[in-house]
Amino acid sequence: MASQEIEDLAAALARLPGLGPRSARRAVLYLLKKRESAFTPLVEAMERVRANLATCDICGNVDTQNPCGICTDPRRDPRSLCVVEEVSDLWALDRSRLFVGRYHVLGGRLSALDGIGPEDLGVASLIARVAEGGIDEVVLAMNATLEGQTTAHYLAERLEGYPVRLTQLAQGLPMGGELDYLDEGTLAQALRARKPVV
Numbered sequence: 001m002a003s004q005e006i007e008d009l010a011a012a013l014a015r016l017p018g019l020g021p022r023s024a025r026r027a028v029l030y031l032l033k034k035r036e037s038a039f040t041p042l043v044e045a046m047e048r049v050r051a052n053l054a055t056c057d058i059c060g061n062v063d064t065q066n067p068c069g070i071c072t073d074p075r076r077d078p079r080s081l082c083v084v085e086e087v088s089d090l091w092a093l094d095r096s097r098l099f100v101g102r103y104h105v106l107g108g109r110l111s112a113l114d115g116i117g118p119e120d121l122g123v124a125s126l127i128a129r130v131a132e133g134g135i136d137e138v139v140l141a142m143n144a145t146l147e148g149q150t151t152a153h154y155l156a157e158r159l160e161g162y163p164v165r166l167t168q169l170a171q172g173l174p175m176g177g178e179l180d181y182l183d184e185g186t187l188a189q190a191l192r193a194r195k196p197v198v
């Protein structure tokens with residue numbers, strides 16, 4: 001029988017997405033056995049991230065620096081801006097390595113059902129970034145869900161009149177598809193074949 005501390009650790013791990021009580025217990029056992037090679041490095045890595053965790057004031061990305069690594073990367077094309085719902089979408093798209101511009105995280109999607117309006121999302125900061133100038137293309141990379149597409153239409157309306165090319169991911173995305181769950185090939189294809197918003 002494990003001590004309360006070990007039980008607490010297993011319970012905390014079991015609350016993580018993708019882990020249930022069973023895999024959490026296996027992970028704990030593994031960590032206890034591999035104290036030097038796995039447990040200590042994990043704790044140190046977590047502590048380093050936790051201590052420096054920040055939300056980027058410019059784009060809404062989560063990183064260990066603010067502004068984030070993407071916003072401060074001089075190799076990124078500042079004229080291209082990709083708007084996503086969540087940080088997970090940003091990470092998924094960036095894994096495809098096809099988009100060389102910068103991002104803007106809305107922090108959700110419009111939802112009448114959940115009472116989420118534009119003021120609850122990073123819409124004002126998006127408009128401000130576009131209004132500031134220097135951006136040629138805005139990619140509306142919303143999820144292929146009803147709410148995602150409603151959000152994209154709303155943003156397209158709000159961005160009307162600004163001298164930017166509005167594009168969206170190709171319709172190769174499966175309906176209901178959330179970016180984070182797509183394989184990188186599908187995502188890369190949707191990004192490569194992006195088309196103007198009509």
Ligand SMILES: [Zn+2]
Pocket residue numbers: 056057058059060061067068069070071072
């Ligand atoms: Zn950023």
